[in-house]
Amino acid sequence: MARRRGWGGAPPESDDDAARRIVDTAVELIGSTEGEVTIADVAESLGVIRQTVYRYFPSADALFRAAAIASVGAFLDRLTEYVRGIEDPAKAVVEAVMFALGDVPRTPHLAIMLSGAHSHTEGIASDEAMAFGMTMIRRFDVDWEHHGYDEQALRELVEHQLRTMQSFFISPGNPPRSEQDLRRYLQRWLGPVVVPVEPA
Structure with a gap:
């Protein structure tokens, strides 16, 4: 289950939980910074690599629409x-x-x-x-x-x-x-x- 490694030591319990945590993190970052937020920023905040985020959201647009x-x-x-x-x-x-x-x-x-x-x-x-x-x-x-x-x-x-x-x-x-x-x-x-x- 490679997709569930990282996550700051607290891996998600399901794919739905992972997607929710990714969206929540994107929302938090968007709200707390005046600059442009990237997939790399979201991944770093979660303690995962970008490819992990892309497994749940195929593009930055898809993630930020959800956010x-x-x-x-x-x-x-x-x-x-x-x-x-x-x-x-x-x-x-x-x-x-x-x-x-x-x-x-x-x-x-x-x-x-x-x-x-x-x-x-x-x-x-x-x-x-x-x-x-x-x-x-x-x-x-x-x-x-x-x-x-x-x-x-x-x-x-x-x-x-x-x-x-x-x-x-x-x-x-x-x-x-x-x-x-x-x-x-x-x-x-x-x-x-x-x-x-x-x-x-």
């Missing part, structure tokens, strides 16, 4: 806790944007996707970004259907929410607003657009 998914899941869990109990749509959206603007920079995959720091200028409205936004908004304790939001209305609200966040990631202001001032701004200009939707 990105894990990072997004952790972000959504934190968001869910942050907006728990907020049933008013406008308040929930404002607080979610507040949370995202503070937390996303610690989640590199999301920071790249939402800031526009990539080669695809349509990224903020990409399928990936919209899927993330829809998952995010459905974590709220808001009865969207009760407030008249069907699937299309929710998607439009998510797009508006994503574009708002992107604008602050790209240009936070000079100087950036304080947390109190930012919340006041969002409550004044973002909150009022999140109103019950009348049937067409």
Whole structure:
């Protein structure tokens, strides 16, 4: 079982355990360094050789996609806790944007996707970004259907929410607003657009 040697003296119990530990290590390294993380960095941190990592992930892209998914899941869990109990749509959206603007920079995959720091200028409205936004908004304790939001209305609200966040990631202001001032701004200009939707 050569693939289970190393691992800092604590070999994994199964292939699933090995893959999970590789992803967890990649997530930790991505979150703790400002530089680019490589397969070699992940292998060194685990006490294994690069070929061991490649046995579980055939490419760096495959590993970092898995790490990105894990990072997004952790972000959504934190968001869910942050907006728990907020049933008013406008308040929930404002607080979610507040949370995202503070937390996303610690989640590199999301920071790249939402800031526009990539080669695809349509990224903020990409399928990936919209899927993330829809998952995010459905974590709220808001009865969207009760407030008249069907699937299309929710998607439009998510797009508006994503574009708002992107604008602050790209240009936070000079100087950036304080947390109190930012919340006041969002409550004044973002909150009022999140109103019950009348049937067409």
